[in-house]
Amino acid sequence: MTRAARWVALAAVAVGLVTFPYWSAAWETSRFATTVLRDMLVFAIFALSLDILVGHAGMPSLGHAAFFGGGAYAAGIASQRLGTDQLPITLAAAVLVAALLALVIGLLVVRSEGIFLLMLTLALAQIVFAIAFQWTAVTGGSNGLAGVSRPTLFGIDLSAPDRMYVLVAATFLVVSLLIWSLMRSPYGRALTGVRENERRMRALGYDTTRLKLSAFVVAGMIAGVAGALSAYSQRFVSPGDAGIGTSVQAFVMVLIGGAGTILGPVLGAGVVMYIQRVLSSAIPVSETVLGLVFIGFVLLARQGIVGLGRAAYARVRAP
Amino acid sequence: MIEVRELRRSFGGVKALDGVTLTVGDGERRAVIGPNGAGKTTLFNVLTGELPPTGGDVRLAGAEITRLRPWQRARLGLARVYQRTELFAPLSARENVALAVAARAGPYRAFRAPPRSEYAAADALLERVGLAGRENAAARILSHGERRQLELAVALAQRPRVLLLDEPTAGMSPAETARITELISGLDRALTILIVEHDMDVVFRLADRVSVLHEGRVIADGTVSEIRGDVRVHDVYLGKAVSVA
Ligand SMILES: Nc1ncnc2c1ncn2[C@@H]1O[C@H](COP(=O)(O)OP(=O)(O)OP(=O)(O)O)[C@@H](O)[C@H]1O
Ligand SMILES: [Mg+2]
Numbered sequence: 001m002t003r004a005a006r007w008v009a010l011a012a013v014a015v016g017l018v019t020f021p022y023w024s025a026a027w028e029t030s031r032f033a034t035t036v037l038r039d040m041l042v043f044a045i046f047a048l049s050l051d052i053l054v055g056h057a058g059m060p061s062l063g064h065a066a067f068f069g070g071g072a073y074a075a076g077i078a079s080q081r082l083g084t085d086q087l088p089i090t091l092a093a094a095v096l097v098a099a100l101l102a103l104v105i106g107l108l109v110v111r112s113e114g115i116f117l118l119m120l121t122l123a124l125a126q127i128v129f130a131i132a133f134q135w136t137a138v139t140g141g142s143n144g145l146a147g148v149s150r151p152t153l154f155g156i157d158l159s160a161p162d163r164m165y166v167l168v169a170a171t172f173l174v175v176s177l178l179i180w181s182l183m184r185s186p187y188g189r190a191l192t193g194v195r196e197n198e199r200r201m202r203a204l205g206y207d208t209t210r211l212k213l214s215a216f217v218v219a220g221m222i223a224g225v226a227g228a229l230s231a232y233s234q235r236f237v238s239p240g241d242a243g244i245g246t247s248v249q250a251f252v253m254v255l256i257g258g259a260g261t262i263l264g265p266v267l268g269a270g271v272v273m274y275i276q277r278v279l280s281s282a283i284p285v286s287e288t289v290l291g292l293v294f295i296g297f298v299l300l301a302r303q304g305i306v307g308l309g310r311a312a313y314a315r316v317r318a319p
Numbered sequence: 320m321i322e323v324r325e326l327r328r329s330f331g332g333v334k335a336l337d338g339v340t341l342t343v344g345d346g347e348r349r350a351v352i353g354p355n356g357a358g359k360t361t362l363f364n365v366l367t368g369e370l371p372p373t374g375g376d377v378r379l380a381g382a383e384i385t386r387l388r389p390w391q392r393a394r395l396g397l398a399r400v401y402q403r404t405e406l407f408a409p410l411s412a413r414e415n416v417a418l419a420v421a422a423r424a425g426p427y428r429a430f431r432a433p434p435r436s437e438y439a440a441a442d443a444l445l446e447r448v449g450l451a452g453r454e455n456a457a458a459r460i461l462s463h464g465e466r467r468q469l470e471l472a473v474a475l476a477q478r479p480r481v482l483l484l485d486e487p488t489a490g491m492s493p494a495e496t497a498r499i500t501e502l503i504s505g506l507d508r509a510l511t512i513l514i515v516e517h518d519m520d521v522v523f524r525l526a527d528r529v530s531v532l533h534e535g536r537v538i539a540d541g542t543v544s545e546i547r548g549d550v551r552v553h554d555v556y557l558g559k560a561v562s563v564a
Contacts, residue, residue, distance in 0.1 A: 189421070190418070203405070
């Protein structure tokens with residue numbers, strides 16, 4: 001395929017994705033499918049943001065839900081306290097809070113690596129979870145934050161399910177394009193350098209600590225966007241959004257799909273959400289299926305779905 | 320260009336550097352020789368800031384840099400070829416060098432593909448070290464000798480004022496060694512070079528002066544011919560090198 005043909009194909013897929021609720025309207029399952037797809041895309045954004053750390057910069061984190069949850073609470077609380085449903089305001093609150101959390105947590109963790117980094121991010125995210133769980137006056141505590149209003153943008157009410165979906169799908173496309181172009185820029189190339197050999201990067205004159213911190217903040221901000229979209233979609237934020245389960249979920253998505261790619265985390269989010277939301281109503285052991293799928297990928301296909309696809313493609317092309 | 324005073328570094332009980340004092344002039348080419356474990360690599364690690372010294376100080380072009388971090392020293396013009404190759408294994412030779420070329424402009428350039436000029440500069444350097452035609456090969460599939468050449472290209476891409484070479488020809492074939500020696504010898508005379516090398520032919524070919532390190536101390540310091548005639552140097556080092564060879 002030529003470059004132009006690829007862009008046209010990609011644009012067609014993008015349009016098809018954003019307009020899904022409309023062209024699927026005749027299906028009996030259209031509404032359910034729209035909801036599932038919406039939640040998949042929210043998590044795809046979240047997994048993409050985590051992959052900036054895990055796949056691109058080589059900083060595996062088990063605390064990414066802190067930023068997702070932080071963003072979700074910030075959007076919800078801002079809309080309730082300020083009595084506004086303006087998307088720019090609540091979304092800005094989410095991004096700001098997530099960025100601040102990522103800055104603070106990032107400062108504490110960027111000098112560690114490997115298992116220590118995993119444990120440290122996990123522990124610090126648990127503190128955010130504990131705050132969400134216990135600061136009842138602000139967060140609603142264990143009951144969560146109910147009645148989050150859906151946003152309006154430029155006077156357009158986005159509360160109907162189809163419009164809410166379009167907001168999520170459009171944001172997903174913007175975020176994907178953003179991360180894609182970020183990762184092929186000198187910035188992304190430098191992150192790859194840090195992942196592959198931080199010592200050499202320092203010897204070349206890169207302040208790798210600052211570079212890693214910046215990646216943490218960028219990833220945190222995008223996770224905050226995903227959190228806000230989750231809050232609008234569900235009209236509800238629970239402490240679990242900032243909890244370890246949510247962190248692990250994103251991590252599993254990245255690994256199943258294929259770390260260090262754009263398509264990988266998206267496919268991973270699709271597979272995991274499909275198992276959790278669709279398969280779970282058909283068979284009672286869906287969580288076990290998810291566990292087995294995960295173990296299978298960890299043992300047999302470290303590069304995830306994208307890696308399997310690449311290997312198959314290479315075999316087809318080889319004589 | 321480089322002044323080192325009373326530099327000390329120990330690991331537990333091992334005194335890898337036991338009071339090293341050394342002055343390397345502007346544009347000078349200085350060889351540091353000594354038996355295995357003499358502290359040569361440790362000296363480089365302290366010079367680049369990868370290891371903090373336990374005592375003493377380091378000056379670069381008159382400025383005290385003992386407390387600067389490695390990336391800050393690199394920005395002041397210090398570049399290094401590692402004894403054990405440090406590259407970006409899955410990246411192509413071109414990307415490896417381009418990362419070094421791009422270090423000056425810094426990493427905070429987003430949303431735009433890296434400029435072609437960086438890759439053109441990288442290709443030119445690869446050609447200079449003898450890797451023309453290997454631009455797209457991943458560093459990890461290069462032969463040992465090629466990786467040493469790539470190391471050198473990466474260091475040169477930083478456009479340094481001071482180049483630290485830690486056994487640049489180690490493990491190379493005689494032909495590769497000759498080629499790299501020629502290349503280093505032909506570098507800009509304004510560039511200050513510190514070279515650690517076991518191959519005496521290379522040392523005598525490249526160095527203006529030689530410092531001999533033994534058990535963390537400089538035991539001799541002089542021009543190439545002075546060092547050749549020094550009895551102690553023969554005892555601790557040259558004699559051994561000959562007997563090993
Ligand atoms: N990171 C370290 N931890 C502990 N000991 C070290 C470390 N680095 C070096 N040493 C010790 O310091 C001494 C000097 O080592 P160094 O690597 O500087 O020697 P060298 O002169 O470069 O030797 P070679 O010619 O083998 O490269 C050795 O005894 C070595 O074992
Ligand atoms: Mg050494």
